[in-house]
Amino acid sequence: MGAEAAVAPLAVEDHLAAWREKFRVPAVLTSSDFLVLWRNRSAAGLLAGADPKGQVGKPLAWADRTYTAQLRVLADGLADEPRLWAYDPPGRPRLLVRIELVSGPGGERAFGLLFYGGDAPVTPLWADLSRIFGLTPAEAVVVRGLVSGRGAEQLAGDQGIGVETVRTHIRRAYDKLGVDSREQLYAVVSPLCVL
Numbered sequence: 001m002g003a004e005a006a007v008a009p010l011a012v013e014d015h016l017a018a019w020r021e022k023f024r025v026p027a028v029l030t031s032s033d034f035l036v037l038w039r040n041r042s043a044a045g046l047l048a049g050a051d052p053k054g055q056v057g058k059p060l061a062w063a064d065r066t067y068t069a070q071l072r073v074l075a076d077g078l079a080d081e082p083r084l085w086a087y088d089p090p091g092r093p094r095l096l097v098r099i100e101l102v103s104g105p106g107g108e109r110a111f112g113l114l115f116y117g118g119d120a121p122v123t124p125l126w127a128d129l130s131r132i133f134g135l136t137p138a139e140a141v142v143v144r145g146l147v148s149g150r151g152a153e154q155l156a157g158d159q160g161i162g163v164e165t166v167r168t169h170i171r172r173a174y175d176k177l178g179v180d181s182r183e184q185l186y187a188v189v190s191p192l193c194v195l
Contacts, residue, residue: 024042025042025114025115025116026039026040026042026043026045026046026047026114026115027039027040027042027043027112027113027114027115028040028043028047028054028060028112028113028115029102029110029111029112029113030054030060030110030111030113031109031110031111032075032108032109032110032111033059034059034060034061034068034071034072034075034111035057035058035059035060036054036055036056036057036058036059036060037056037110038056039054039056043115046115047060052067052087052095060113062087062089064089067087067089070085071085071097071099074099075099075101075111078099078100078101078111079101080101082098082099082100082101083098083099083100084096084097084098084099085097085099093117094117095115095116095117096115096116096117097113097114097115097116098113098114098116099111099112099113100112100113124144124148124193124194125193125194126144126192126193127192127193129143129144129189129192132192133173133176133177134176135173135176136169136172138159138169139169139172139173139176140173141155141159142155142159142166142169142170142173143173143177143185143189144189144193145158146170146182146185146186147185147186147189147190147193152166152167152170173185177189
């Protein structure tokens with residue numbers, strides 16, 4: 001047997017740091033008293049605005065202190081399951097905040113927060129529907145559009161094809177997925193999409 005070539009060890013921390021900065025969903029790690037310990041680039045952009053505010057080393061806070069108090073009450077009750085909190089101030093974009101307890105090796109509490117909504121467009125990530133269900137690329141585009149709430153006419157305009165062609169794609173996709181309605185289609189396909 002020949003000698004195996006030495007494999008350079010991966011710089012896991014470097015790769016993890018690069019991935020965290022590339023992650024598109026605004027993410028923040030806070031201490032138990034909501035001091036911002038870390039935030040990714042997306043969160044830095046979100047938190048640089050008027051509300052909420054959160055620089056590393058400073059508390060995560062909202063202009064209206066009742067929102068900060070609501071989040072603290074929610075965090076105090078966290079156990080193993082994450083919770084979702086809606087921040088819906090008048091005249092400002094709504095944010096959904098997923099908050100999750102993160103316990104350190106010494107048992108100290110921290111919180112991971114993911115922010116959804118606001119002014120940033122949400123780009124869903126889809127599993128490969130063509131591979132999973134045997135859809136053609138055109139059928140997969142139509143299925144994703146239907147699940148996103150688009151109608152046949154809108155999809156035809158989006159794709160630059162006729163409405164009847166879209167309806168043909170819909171019929172073929174329904175057959176391949178074994179569904180008879182948009183509700184069934186949504187039930188089968190929506191778990192394969194991450195927002």
